[in-house]
Each structure stands twice: as C-alpha cells, then as structure tokens.
Amino acid sequence: MLASALLLTAFGATVFAAPVFPDLTAAAEAPETIDTMTEYFTLLAEKVQQSRLVSAAPVCDLSNAVLPQSMSNPPLPPPSSGLVVKHVAIGRGTQNYTCDLSNSTAVPVATGAVATLFNVSCIAATYPDLAKMLARVALEFNLTQSEASRKLAPSNLIVSGQHFFTNSTTPFFNLDVTSDLKLGEAPCAREAGSPAPSDAPRGQQGEIAVPWLKLKARAGATGSLQEVFRVETAGGSAPATCNGAPASFEVQYATQYWFFEKPQ
Ligand SMILES: *[C@@H]1O[C@H](CO)[C@@H](O)[C@H](O)[C@H]1NC(C)=O
Ligand SMILES: *[C@@H]1O[C@H](CO)[C@@H](O)[C@H](O)[C@H]1NC(C)=O
Numbered sequence: 001m002l003a004s005a006l007l008l009t010a011f012g013a014t015v016f017a018a019p020v021f022p023d024l025t026a027a028a029e030a031p032e033t034i035d036t037m038t039e040y041f042t043l044l045a046e047k048v049q050q051s052r053l054v055s056a057a058p059v060c061d062l063s064n065a066v067l068p069q070s071m072s073n074p075p076l077p078p079p080s081s082g083l084v085v086k087h088v089a090i091g092r093g094t095q096n097y098t099c100d101l102s103n104s105t106a107v108p109v110a111t112g113a114v115a116t117l118f119n120v121s122c123i124a125a126t127y128p129d130l131a132k133m134l135a136r137v138a139l140e141f142n143l144t145q146s147e148a149s150r151k152l153a154p155s156n157l158i159v160s161g162q163h164f165f166t167n168s169t170t171p172f173f174n175l176d177v178t179s180d181l182k183l184g185e186a187p188c189a190r191e192a193g194s195p196a197p198s199d200a201p202r203g204q205q206g207e208i209a210v211p212w213l214k215l216k217a218r219a220g221a222t223g224s225l226q227e228v229f230r231v232e233t234a235g236g237s238a239p240a241t242c243n244g245a246p247a248s249f250e251v252q253y254a255t256q257y258w259f260f261e262k263p264q
C-alpha cells in the first residue's frame with residue numbers, strides 16, 4: 001500500500017464516500033480530548049505533507065515494524081528469537097470486572113475483556129508515531145458506531161478480528177473473522193506484564209492504562225501464531241476499591257496488539 005493510500009486510511013476520508021464524522025463518547029468532554037484530537041490531526045497533516053515531498057513513497061512492509069519497548073520496570077521480555085510480525089491491530093473494547101458486594105473491603109477482580117480488532121499493520125510499520133496515537137484517539141469514540149461501520153472511528157481502518165476470554169486465564173484472539181484475511185486464531189496465556197508508562201493515556205473516566213503484556217499462544221493456535229503483545233495501552237483499569245461499584249462492570253479501553261508468527 002502506498003503512503004498516500006495509507007494516510008487516507010488513517011484519515012478516515014476517501015474520495016468515494018462522504019465522510020460521516022463519528023460521535024465522540026458522551027464521556028469525552030474533557031479538554032484533553034480536544035488536545036488529543038488536535039495532536040492527531042496535526043500529525044496526520046504533517047505526514048501528508050511529507051509524503052508529497054518524497055519521490056518514492058514508503059510502502060507497507062511489515063518487516064520494518066518495530067514492537068514498542070516498555071520503559072517501566074520490569075520491562076517486557078522481547079519476542080522469542082526467530083519470530084516475525086504477522087499483524088498489528090488496535091483493540092477497542094472493554095475490560096470487565098466484578099465486585100463482591102457482600103465484602104466491604106473487596107477489590108475489583110478482572111474477569112476478562114472483549115474487544116474488536118482493527119488492522120493497523122501498515123500504519124504501525126510505516127508511521128509508528130501515528131500508530132501510537134491511535135489507541136488514545138480511538139478511546140474517545142463510540143465503539144458501537146465503529147462496530148456497526150466495521151471501521152475504527154475516526155479512521156477507515158477495517159476490522160481484522162475479535163478478542164475475548166474463553167476462561168479466566170485464556171485471552172483468545174480470532175483473526176479469521178473477515179473473508180479476505182484469515183490470519184489464524186490463538187488461545188493464549190499470560191507470560192509477563194509491565195506497568196504502562198506513567199504518561200500513558202487515561203480512560204474515559206480517568207482510569208489508569210492497563211499494563212503492557214506478553215502472551216504466549218497455547219496449544220491449538222492456528223496460522224503459526226506464537227506470541228501476542230499488548231502495548232501502548234489506553235485506559236481500562238478498575239478503581240482501587242469496590243466502593244460504590246456494582247457487582248459487575250466494564251471499563252472502556254484501547255490498545256495495540258502485536259501478533260508474532262514462526263515463519264514457515
Ligand atoms: C453510540 O452510537 C450508537 C449508534 O450510533 C448510539 O445508538 C449510541 O447512543 C451511542 N452511544 C454513545 C455513548 O454515544
Ligand atoms: C492488514 O494486515 C495485513 C497483515 O497483517 C496486511 O497484509 C493487509 O494488507 C492489511 N489489510 C489492509 C486492508 O490494510
């Protein structure tokens with residue numbers, strides 16, 4: 001894919017369809033939202049300018065994609081040697097929690113997550129700074145709308161998969177959901193975690209960003225998928241206590257998921 005096409009994809013506008021500006025979430029009224037949107041569209045405009053100036057526009061080459069490094073302690077272990085990037089997605093959805101209401105000192109317990117995955121492979125490989133902003137920007141927009149249009153608001157990035165839990169310790173990724181892109185399925189297990197950087201984007205209600213993770217595929221994975229990384233997280237954490245919380249609740253989050261495969 002050429003740079004110009006890539007940027008149109010990130011911009012959400014094409015010459016074929018009149019762009020319908022998606023709804024911001026009701027919660028996204030904080031002044032930071034305006035700053036986030038301004039930064040994002042300013043960066044996009046810069047990339048468009050730059051791509052006009054270069055004679056050979058960069059093309060989508062996943063071998064150029066570099067997994068963002070965690071700066072926190074402990075850092076995440078790197079991908080195992082010999083693995084290559086197969087896919088990069090923005091995951092946009094909810095982290096689910098429960099609270100034991102019969103216990104006045106109970107803390108929220110994570111019960112899993114549900115997210116829709118949107119294909120950002122080419123953006124991550126070509127414009128990592130733009131990709132970094134996408135989770136934060138996506139968190140400000142209504143997921144119902146992105147799911148209905150199958151495009152990550154406010155972009156034209158299309159759905160590439162689904163993420164959910166099959167039991168409390170098995171995050172599952174299905175990258176076989178679209179007809180043209182069957183990249184495999186992977187039940188996973190957590191191998192390591194690293195706190196999100198202190199300046200990571202907060203959630204719609206100011207929630208801390210969930211940790212960065214390294215997941216290993218369990219038996220039964222297809223498409224040669226071996227490892228999945230959750231990085232550049234935005235929002236998603238539960239409050240520290242169950243004070244005033246219902247028995248079960250959801251916290252909106254967005255993140256990048258990086259899928260690594262063993263080349264055949
Ligand atoms: C999200 O979008 C859907 C469909 O357009 C709409 O019904 C819903 O009210 C919106 N939710 C929020 C929180 O804006
Ligand atoms: C989506 O990602 C894959 C690889 O991860 C890439 O080959 C493909 O071209 C992408 N599709 C679109 C429409 O961007």
Ligand SMILES: *[C@@H]1O[C@H](CO)[C@@H](O)[C@H](O)[C@H]1NC(C)=O
Pocket residue numbers: 094096111112113114248250
């Ligand atoms: C988590 O949230 C999703 C999305 O709303 C919901 O469909 C699912 O039932 C919830 N799961 C749990 C275990 O609460």
Ligand SMILES: *[C@@H]1O[C@H](CO)[C@@H](O)[C@H](O)[C@H]1NC(C)=O
Pocket residue numbers: 103104105106107
């Ligand atoms: C109440 O919650 C606290 C904090 O999670 C826990 O240590 C304690 O064992 C719980 N008490 C009961 C009776 O479940």
Ligand SMILES: *[C@@H]1O[C@H](CO)[C@@H](O)[C@H](O)[C@H]1NC(C)=O
Pocket residue numbers: 166167168169170187218
């Ligand atoms: C969850 O599912 C995985 C994979 O099927 C299995 O290995 C594990 O034992 C299960 N754990 C629980 C707590 O059920």
